[in-house]
Amino acid sequence: MNNLQVATVGGGCFWCTEAVFQEVKGVKKVNSGYAGGNAPGKPTYREICSGLTGHAEVIQITFDADVISYQDILVIFMTTHDPTTLNRQGADRGTQYRSVIFYHDENQHRIAKEVLSQLQPYFNDKIVTEISELPIFYDAEQEHQDFYKNNIGYGYCTYVIEPKLSKLRKLHSDKLA
Template sequence: MASEIATLGGGCFWCLEAVYQELKGILHVENGYAGGQVPNPSYEQVCNGNTGHAEVVRIEFDPAVVSYREILEIFFTIHDPTTPNRQGNDVGTQYRSVIYYHSPEQHEIARQVIACMAAVWDAPIVTELAPVPDYYKAEDYHQDYFRQHPMQGYCAFVVAPKVAKFRKVFADKARAEA
């Protein structure tokens, strides 16, 4: 089996991580930072908004089980791609909507999905589409965050509803143990 990588930013990485961990065909999800100018930034530097990085998830997946297109369709369902540098109360360039593609094929699929989504949303899609830049893994305490802290305030009020929406809309794609 040859796995593939998808790198996405759509607000706080905890939200995306929690959803994709429940998707069939996902082998690994890692939170990190991409798209900035500072090598190996810290969470505090990224939150400061001066490094240019986005909070992203790097998703390793089995394309025989889940397609890149399906991953992107879920992405556009669980975050708002019409708000520049913002997801809900999370405001700043680190929360921008972005797809970093790893191949010309991913670029083309992302372009097609964005065009389809433009017909679904009432406002223009502002999702950035760019080749994958340098990527830096986030600190260990950010990994597997929702599973470790489901009752933490942000998790309970922001992450959990996104996971619930995924489970409802994509029930047929959720892992049985989820």
């Protein structure tokens, strides 16, 4: 029986986080999108990239909680991006690339705070990941869905996404599909 739940996280470019979670056992669906901004209406990728809307590039992960827990989702998330850099992941800079966990209910809020507290000793710098209640989630445009799968030969995929996937496979091999 499926115990489907949803997690929403942002760790820089959504192409990277989407590719990571598409390999995780128990993950049923990953949608790239935008959340956390204050501009009216549905934002576009171009608007998000301007950094003026306040939205972050995020993914929504639909997962079977009987196979993988929300806590495990967050541990994988926190260890496959740099949660200690404010508004930056690698060469991507701006609030749209911030590290963020958007919780859906108070239980997720509590777990997110616990996970960050438990992981802090493993990082040399302070974790700056934002924890906020999920506002409206907007699906990104179709060309951003399944980006890695559809563009595996693209330079960004080779130089940025593949190292994250290698890290995932090394740290979390027991959680992979």
